[in-house]
Amino acid sequence: MTKRIRLLILVPATLALFAAAVPLPAADRPVPDLPAPVTDADYMATDPAMVALGRLLFWDPVLSGNRNIACATCHHPRFGTSDGVSLSMGEGGIGLGPERRGDPADLPEQRIPRNAPALFNLGATAFTTLFHDGRIEADPAKPNGLRTPLDDEMVQGFSGVLSAQTMFPVLAPDEMAGHYGENDVSKAVRSGQLTGPGGAWDLIAARVAAIPAYRQGFEAALPEVAAGRPIAFTDISNAIAEFMAVEWRSDDSPFDSHLRGEAPLTGAAARGMALFYGPAGCSNCHSGPFQTDHGFHAMGVPQLGPGKAERFESHSRDEGRFRVTGRAEDFAAFRTPSLRNVIATAPYGHDGSHRDLTAFLRFHADPVAGLAGYDRAQPVLPPLESKPDWAEMDNPEERARLAAAVVTPPVVLSEAEIADLMAFLASLTDPVALSGRMGIPETVPSGLPVDR
Template identity: 45%
Template structure:
């Protein structure tokens, strides 16, 4: 270990800074010395480490638009039956996810692991096919693909800037990729729209998904508090008639970027030159992550994701999500979007900031712990053989139980999934696995649990707001 030589002898004035924390450039003070030069302390593998994230890597949201988006994010008015909000499946007290392997969407009751599947005619008809991902750092300028299968990306496929499930019917005026993403759960039957004949939103979706967005927009337009907030936040809005679904999506995007941009983890501090930011175990785990364990082969770059798609052979369960008109209960991953055989069972590499807060792990939440998902990556075939259904966080839904693990009854399908695995086994000791897990905990931002706006006490619609008890 080398030492630090400090140079520079000027005092740094502390100015009032009202920008979000992540937009401020951190400066660590060592008494009266504020500039540091790193000598022999730099690890030998430093060239393999990503550069530090900075505020310039992210879209800068307008605070007024973000505040408006906060209210919309927690407001159930954007769901077909007015019974579920974005926050229900992406709650800050649950790491911006829901704590479940496969979520319980429209028709469910409660929040997180305590959420139940409903009763009677209102009960859920299907589990959400995939795990609800965390919302950290989705305002990154370099981010170009979203959803586990990448069905939304920046492209000019339909001459509107995006390749999306809405194709040429995607609304105009969406400011960024996250804004485009935000409008799709609103029109997904089992997530927020509801079932056919239950409400006008679900009915419209059955004809064409873009028919539903004006209905949701009209709901917002008729709430005076929202009308005033939109007019104050956007120069082009003078009255309710000017509000569009794109404005709603842009506000949601502004909030998520403002609230959940994270670049102040111990690892970030280390990359910025604070060699004391990581413990010895975390340093050892970092060495393995960027070295012998091969994790950085996919979790690469400042965002710790190559934004590519890889088949890992995660234990399959649930209703799956497959190609259109495919009757099988399975999840074909990227192939469902690309229709290319080489993409079978491949899923997008997730970013890793705050990963310790977003259990369970995998595109279907197959593993409840970081230790479990790390070990699976090291030897997918062995891990798949040893996996037990009991570890999945699946609230009891008796009327769907026959479907939950149906794919395991199809030996040919299971053989196809095993044959598609692209990862070669890597042998590590238990101590080395633990070190990697310790490093993953070092990716948790110091302010990750705080947020800026937090959870509102009430929303303009007057509908209930999701609250959960923090552990």
């Protein structure tokens, strides 16, 4: 008898149970209802001058408090625009990717609580909510069009959510700002000075403005800066957003060729596509041209690392969307990730709980059983003596809470069908986007080292 496994899907229970009981033979599956192909109209407009500035700023460590970490440190094309580890090491780390280690002279206080997400297609206008918990969202009712944890402290001038997301890493002590008291930026963050004269953003903008190449570049790109307005942090973040939108636009995969009628998928990839958009139910969450509904779902992913606790809290939980909304039904729910180039973006899950994509699919077959038998060798965790990585998984009550949050039913798929799904996921790979269109600059205007 063919071995079969249970794969979690987000569909009404009756449909899921029917699919589990009566899986369709491959030859009898209907042609799936596919999304429309991606076009230029799906992406934000960009200015080549701002893109060029953003490229340099993305790779320049000058934006970090201690001038030792760039955006690229944790979002590197070598690791699928992430960093190849489950939980990043920001301030206090040395090296790149899985080889990154704590600096013995200035050890990190803890790991970054969540996996560094990939950057593909974030310039698409469909992406109006960012971060694993969606704590930054487009909101036309707000004066600046954005809803963020800073709320009324948010300044105007961010071009959108992709630009505004840059404010979080530069203000986070464990990511880019630096430990308390180490530099002017970290001191400003500690004192709560974020905006205005002497605020963290103002200090970073002043650093950039003091470098002639950047000052001249912004004067050429922005008439108001040429007319005398000081360079603002929002100018920097807008430039980085435009660069990311161009550099990692991803719509030239075999799947895109299929959608455009240029080269149909065949064999295992075609069978996997029929499953993905059909009886496996994957597309109920991973919907649309970028394979995400931009929604939030509790999928029972094991909790590891320091969690998301306030300074006055002692737990290691990551309550996900609940911390943003306060709604009980959002406990342990995280944003549905896009699956573009997913083969190259390991580890997987909001905290990188799985290094292997097939293992991650198998875990989704039955998260409750998966939590009980979870293989703790799955994460990629460079050594760091800090807050224990497994505090929540060692707590039976917390494991039970994660299991109880899962409300979606399973579907039965064979091993051959899992292989077909993996073939379809591979068809979402875009080599141009993976390598980047402009690549790594040889140097950056600050003269600081570039992570290569």
